[in-house]
Amino acid sequence: MRKVLVLAFFAVFVSLTAFVPRAAAQEKAAKAAAAKEVRWDGYIVRDNPATSTLDVRRKNVEKRIHYSDSTKWTKGTGTADKSEFKENSRVICIGTYDEKGEFQASRIDLRSIIR
Numbered sequence: 001m002r003k004v005l006v007l008a009f010f011a012v013f014v015s016l017t018a019f020v021p022r023a024a025a026q027e028k029a030a031k032a033a034a035a036k037e038v039r040w041d042g043y044i045v046r047d048n049p050a051t052s053t054l055d056v057r058r059k060n061v062e063k064r065i066h067y068s069d070s071t072k073w074t075k076g077t078g079t080a081d082k083s084e085f086k087e088n089s090r091v092i093c094i095g096t097y098d099e100k101g102e103f104q105a106s107r108i109d110l111r112s113i114i115r
Contacts, residue, residue, distance in 0.1 A: 040065065040103060041092040041111075044085060054108070056091060065093045067105045075110040089113045 042058035054065045073080045085091065090112045095105040 037094060037096055037106075038103070039092065039094055042090070044087050044089045044091060047085065047087065054085070054091070054093075054105075056093060063103060065095070065103050065105050065108070067108060071105050072107040073110070074107060080110050085110055086113065 040056060040058070040063050042056040042061075042063075044054055045057045045062060046055040048054075052067050054067065055062050056065050057063075073082050073085065075084065085108065089110055092109045092111060093103070093105045094107040094109070095103055098104050
């Protein structure tokens with residue numbers, strides 16, 4: 001009887017220690033995926049300076065892009081002024097998703113303007 005209890009305790013201990021590192025690794029991978037840099041490109045539909053957002057449409061999908069003072073505004077290889085980014089401008093947005101699932105742009109690149 002004592003052998004059975006010792007073996008049962010050992011089996012429970014081994015199974016628990018096998019799952020703990022795996023759960024920690026999965027949590028670490030989820031955090032790394034959230035911090036992974038993502039890209040969205042399309043045409044500016046709306047610019048809302050009050051909320052610091054751009055609505056950018058690609059085909060039939062619109063995505064709200066959040067920008068801040070640290071966002072870099074570029075045009076090709078050089079820097080650009082925020083005032084150059086108008087509706088119908090083609091842009092490429094590089095950034096990450098925050099914990100709320102919102103796209104936070106670290107760089108927005110101006111490609112072309114349709115007049």
